[in-house]
Amino acid sequence: MNHLTKQIGHDTTSISPSPEQDVADDHHPTTFRRYLGEASDIRFFHAVESAFCQQSESGQQEDDPEARVESYEQDGPRQQFLEQSQGPLPPRASADNFVDIYFSTIHIAYPFVSEPDFRQTYESFWRSDSLEGFRGPWLSLLVTIFAIGSCYVGIAEAEGRTSNPQTSRQHQRHFDRAIAIAQNYSSNHTVDHICALLAQCFYLLATCQTDRCWTTLGSAVRIAQSIGLHVEDAHRTGVGNTLPSPEMCRRVWYSIFVLDRLLALQLGRPPAISEAGFDVQLPSQQSDVDFANSTGQYGMHETDWVGDYFIAMIKFSEIIGRVFESLSILLVASICVDLDSDKEIFKDTDWTAVDEDAEVCLKVCQALSSNSNAARLASDMMQRLKKTRTISKVLKNLILTRGDLFTLGETMNCVAIGVVPTAENGFGNITDTLPSGDLFQATMLSQLDSTGLSQESFNLMYQTMPYEVSEPVMSFQRLDSRGKPTVQVEVETKDGKFRALVPSGASKGDYEAIELRDGGEAYGGAGVQKAVQNVQETIGPALLEKQYDLEMGLKEIDSFMIKLDGSSDKSHLGANAILGVSMACARACAAAKKLPLYDFLASELQSSPKHHIVPVPFFNVLNGGVHSGNTMAFQEFMIAPTGANSITQGIQWATEVYQTLRSIIIKKFGTAAIGIGDEGGFAPPITQPTEALDLIMSAIKGAGHEGKINIGIDPASSEFFGDGHYDLGFKSNKPSKLSSTELADLYRSLVDKYPIVLLEDPFAQDDWESWKFFHVVSKIDNIEVVGDDLLATNLIRIEKAAEVDACDSLLLKVNQIGTVSESLAATKRAYELGWVVFVSHRSGETTDDFIADLAVGIGCGHLKAGAPCRGERVAKYNRLMDIEEELQARKVGSSYAGESFRYAYSQAKFA
Numbered sequence: 001m002n003h004l005t006k007q008i009g010h011d012t013t014s015i016s017p018s019p020e021q022d023v024a025d026d027h028h029p030t031t032f033r034r035y036l037g038e039a040s041d042i043r044f045f046h047a048v049e050s051a052f053c054q055q056s057e058s059g060q061q062e063d064d065p066e067a068r069v070e071s072y073e074q075d076g077p078r079q080q081f082l083e084q085s086q087g088p089l090p091p092r093a094s095a096d097n098f099v100d101i102y103f104s105t106i107h108i109a110y111p112f113v114s115e116p117d118f119r120q121t122y123e124s125f126w127r128s129d130s131l132e133g134f135r136g137p138w139l140s141l142l143v144t145i146f147a148i149g150s151c152y153v154g155i156a157e158a159e160g161r162t163s164n165p166q167t168s169r170q171h172q173r174h175f176d177r178a179i180a181i182a183q184n185y186s187s188n189h190t191v192d193h194i195c196a197l198l199a200q201c202f203y204l205l206a207t208c209q210t211d212r213c214w215t216t217l218g219s220a221v222r223i224a225q226s227i228g229l230h231v232e233d234a235h236r237t238g239v240g241n242t243l244p245s246p247e248m249c250r251r252v253w254y255s256i257f258v259l260d261r262l263l264a265l266q267l268g269r270p271p272a273i274s275e276a277g278f279d280v281q282l283p284s285q286q287s288d289v290d291f292a293n294s295t296g297q298y299g300m301h302e303t304d305w306v307g308d309y310f311i312a313m314i315k316f317s318e319i320i321g322r323v324f325e326s327l328s329i330l331l332v333a334s335i336c337v338d339l340d341s342d343k344e345i346f347k348d349t350d351w352t353a354v355d356e357d358a359e360v361c362l363k364v365c366q367a368l369s370s371n372s373n374a375a376r377l378a379s380d381m382m383q384r385l386k387k388t389r390t391i392s393k394v395l396k397n398l399i400l401t402r403g404d405l406f407t408l409g410e411t412m413n414c415v416a417i418g419v420v421p422t423a424e425n426g427f428g429n430i431t432d433t434l435p436s437g438d439l440f441q442a443t444m445l446s447q448l449d450s451t452g453l454s455q456e457s458f459n460l461m462y463q464t465m466p467y468e469v470s471e472p473v474m475s476f477q478r479l480d481s482r483g484k485p486t487v488q489v490e491v492e493t494k495d496g497k498f499r500a501l502v503p504s505g506a507s508k509g510d511y512e513a514i515e516l517r518d519g520g521e522a523y524g525g526a527g528v529q530k531a532v533q534n535v536q537e538t539i540g541p542a543l544l545e546k547q548y549d550l551e552m553g554l555k556e557i558d559s560f561m562i563k564l565d566g567s568s569d570k571s572h573l574g575a576n577a578i579l580g581v582s583m584a585c586a587r588a589c590a591a592a593k594k595l596p597l598y599d600f601l602a603s604e605l606q607s608s609p610k611h612h613i614v615p616v617p618f619f620n621v622l623n624g625g626v627h628s629g630n631t632m633a634f635q636e637f638m639i640a641p642t643g644a645n646s647i648t649q650g651i652q653w654a655t656e657v658y659q660t661l662r663s664i665i666i667k668k669f670g671t672a673a674i675g676i677g678d679e680g681g682f683a684p685p686i687t688q689p690t691e692a693l694d695l696i697m698s699a700i701k702g703a704g705h706e707g708k709i710n711i712g713i714d715p716a717s718s719e720f721f722g723d724g725h726y727d728l729g730f731k732s733n734k735p736s737k738l739s740s741t742e743l744a745d746l747y748r749s750l751v752d753k754y755p756i757v758l759l760e761d762p763f764a765q766d767d768w769e770s771w772k773f774f775h776v777v778s779k780i781d782n783i784e785v786v787g788d789d790l791l792a793t794n795l796i797r798i799e800k801a802a803e804v805d806a807c808d809s810l811l812l813k814v815n816q817i818g819t820v821s822e823s824l825a826a827t828k829r830a831y832e833l834g835w836v837v838f839v840s841h842r843s844g845e846t847t848d849d850f851i852a853d854l855a856v857g858i859g860c861g862h863l864k865a866g867a868p869c870r871g872e873r874v875a876k877y878n879r880l881m882d883i884e885e886e887l888q889a890r891k892v893g894s895s896y897a898g899e900s901f902r903y904a905y906s907q908a909k910f911a
């Protein structure tokens, strides 16, 4: 057979009109009138419009017949092609394309056709010389799929302005053929028959023939009920064993159910299926290919199936039922409001707020509308609204809660055809990767074309939906890990309360933002009541007044606080006060955007990681410097489990080394020596760096992790710098002064002998020359040189360091600069300079685990949070293990930074 001219329809001649044919013959005359429920979006727009006309300032009735839309039908009179029902099929290549289009779009959301079964029959169809053996419903389904496919191709061509008038009508021809074939079905109702009707529904939706779709779906519902698809197999009597597998029956039933809810919502008509009227188990989440393969039927490759998307749609459809009910009540009640006679209702209304809400409401309705007529009407409303604000009085009672809008948006968009998230449109595996708020946003974005809204307008609409701090900002004085007072802040939004606790350093640099301390008697002058008061009395009320929309992100809020403080170092209101609010607001923003905190922080950095990197933790297991009472000058000796393959394994190894170190210290110095320093590391009576490193090396070996763990050192040298010298004996009575060259030599000898990969603050914060010289040398040794006191997370210091080429890594401490946004700006700049970023805790910490999310969000590949010991330190490590598991569960790409922690940012493939 010549495939290019394959014909269909020789057994579909001499046809008599069927019920479907009646529908097909409806030419939609201009007098077309069909019932549209009060809750339909068309009626909603009309209600608003007539209220507007009554209220328009001119007092004149404006009525643009063009803008009045009486139904969803958009085709107008249609040409019929039924006489051509025996025409040629599309060439094989086009047919294949149409089938692929169908299975990669509609099928994902509505899997009522088994793809493996269909494709098998499809192959035999092309191999066969005759149509014998191919059931009428299957042929009708096939040709409907051609109609859908060619309709979609037509849309794509139109968008690309390559539209071919010759082919633009082809989808109609295919569809009419499908209807003609359907007329020859036997009166025996079968699942095939239902599938063909369902496919017709999707063609009708794709061509905006919603009303016709409504009646076609009605037939499908009745046939499904007549063969017992609304109950499980065990309760189905008298049907015989002609039905496909129970799983396929469920998929067909729920496809009907979901579509029924969508149409009910759009047209404002009661759904045909009531919730009490069926009892069918949810379908499985397996793709039909997997399903067929598992029953040993086929050996097909995986397709575009997106997991539990179908199940999510079923759940959304259940919600639609509820939204539908509440909308009916809401809209019917609102439309009846007579503004002049019903002044009582509006007595206490704040009209300014309502005006803004009304505008937002209209924009949302416009965007939610999956039908371009409705969108046009909504857009018309918008124009008129701009001329007069009085319409908002009517809209007051129409305003949906944000929750309603989300529900409505998600449902409408998820079930709308042609917007199924796919890999091609960038939303592959979306249900696995995103929470429902984002599913809403993603599907909205993918639907922009059909609404006629630009992405900018959509963003505007999405972002202007109010989401702000709703209650007074609370602040309290609490304690940090050293038992010193610190600031706690709580902000409240409609999502709940969001809290943050501020950390504090001991070896502080001179260029850090100023934390406010009370002085006086209480807590030896370390109280933070002034900072607490500044939050409660100044920052909080000012923020409340501003009503920042938290979905707009944190930058505006942080900039506002910086201005409110007015100083260059946050000394007026206190960096501890400002940072507490900034961190709490970051959490509130993340919740408003329905993002995990780490993803929100990534978005604030204006990057979205395609691959999340879980950082290597650097555990400070031996403490010295100003963090401990021993005579060791160097402040921190850290172990980094770079050879592990997950953070969970890394933490296990580090803990094993830590415990082994404890035993070694007991053995060597006695039990009195196992006291720990501020960051949880041991502080045995040692002085020389080599003593510390030897202890650590023995512990690594003793724990069995030799070769898999690297070392980082933070001498925190500003603490022992004075008079041009570095005094390693500053904690004892025996000075041990080194010049910067001698200190550099000491570092180099340590690097030669031990697996050191990172050195932080090797020189004092203003000893630029030494930094510059050492950095050149360290490049040869491939050592990361981190600036802490040197940079103070401050853009000005970063620029200077870049100019001098002093270092290649930024130690990121949020309280050094005082806001989250400025910390992210410093991060951004460091990345631009080709540097690495190393997130850090402070020695005076709290149980707040913010920095764990920060390290993942910015994809920096490593962080330090102290020893694997003490609640405030393990809080961060525990959170990182939670994130690692969460990322795996979300099935978003993620990996442990491991050996390549210095290249994490590029591995995270930020967009």
Ligand SMILES: C=C(OP(=O)(O)O)C(=O)O
Pocket: 504, 505, 506, 507, 508, 714, 716, 788, 840, 841, 842, 843, 844
């Ligand atoms: C964490 C550190 O200590 P502190 O918080 O005392 O500055 C450090 O110096 O890197």
